[in-house]
Amino acid sequence: MALNSAKKSQIIVRATRVSLVATLCVSVSTVMFLTPVRCQNKEDNQPYVSNVRQIKSAGFQFEKPKPWTDSANKAWTDPADKGGTTVLLIEDGIVSVTFVVVEKYEELIAGIKSGLSEGNTEVWTDGERTQNIHNGMKHIRESGYVVRKGVRVTWIIDVYESRKNVVMFTFGRQTTFQAHRDEYVIFLNSITNSLAESPPPP
Numbered sequence: 001m002a003l004n005s006a007k008k009s010q011i012i013v014r015a016t017r018v019s020l021v022a023t024l025c026v027s028v029s030t031v032m033f034l035t036p037v038r039c040q041n042k043e044d045n046q047p048y049v050s051n052v053r054q055i056k057s058a059g060f061q062f063e064k065p066k067p068w069t070d071s072a073n074k075a076w077t078d079p080a081d082k083g084g085t086t087v088l089l090i091e092d093g094i095v096s097v098t099f100v101v102v103e104k105y106e107e108l109i110a111g112i113k114s115g116l117s118e119g120n121t122e123v124w125t126d127g128e129r130t131q132n133i134h135n136g137m138k139h140i141r142e143s144g145y146v147v148r149k150g151v152r153v154t155w156i157i158d159v160y161e162s163r164k165n166v167v168m169f170t171f172g173r174q175t176t177f178q179a180h181r182d183e184y185v186i187f188l189n190s191i192t193n194s195l196a197e198s199p200p201p202p
Helices: 005-027 105-116 174-179 181-190
Strands: 052-055 060-063 087-090 095-102 122-125 130-134 137-148 151-161 165-173
Touching: 060 181, 095 105, 105 137, 105 151, 105 165, 151 174, 165 174, 174 181
Parallel strands: none
Antiparallel strands: 052 060, 087 095, 095 165, 122 137, 130 137, 137 151, 151 165
């Protein structure tokens, strides 16, 4: 059955967005290579008065470790940052954590992994994809490292199925990532479904 012109346009726009988001997420990298890029809709963010961050449309929240910085506050005042949102930065971007809300995350994962091979001399994985339940959300993870300009760079792709699918892409110099690993573990443990009902008081 032939597609009408409106349907064709929708498909083209969706495919273009997936390709663009994948490119942007790989580009986030580090201050060694490129300036961090924001990949998310600004209206999804809440004004921040504490270290708790929310992506409201996805029902997703986490706590930012105090030594880390983020782009969210700037996104509310910088017109050039329209359409951008939270990118967490470790040591001003030597390691970055980018959040993307998508309907079909497999397409985005494939695009990110394809982008990892560009400009890198080696691409390694830590094994097969893992899957578990994290704070009530289905969680998928793939990880590994690349060698870029002689530097080993860690990459981690996490997917959390909340109200909407949230893809979290961590990318940065391996030595810096290891130095902040304890903070990273605390950050991961803080990730939760903000729509989950609070337990009744004792």
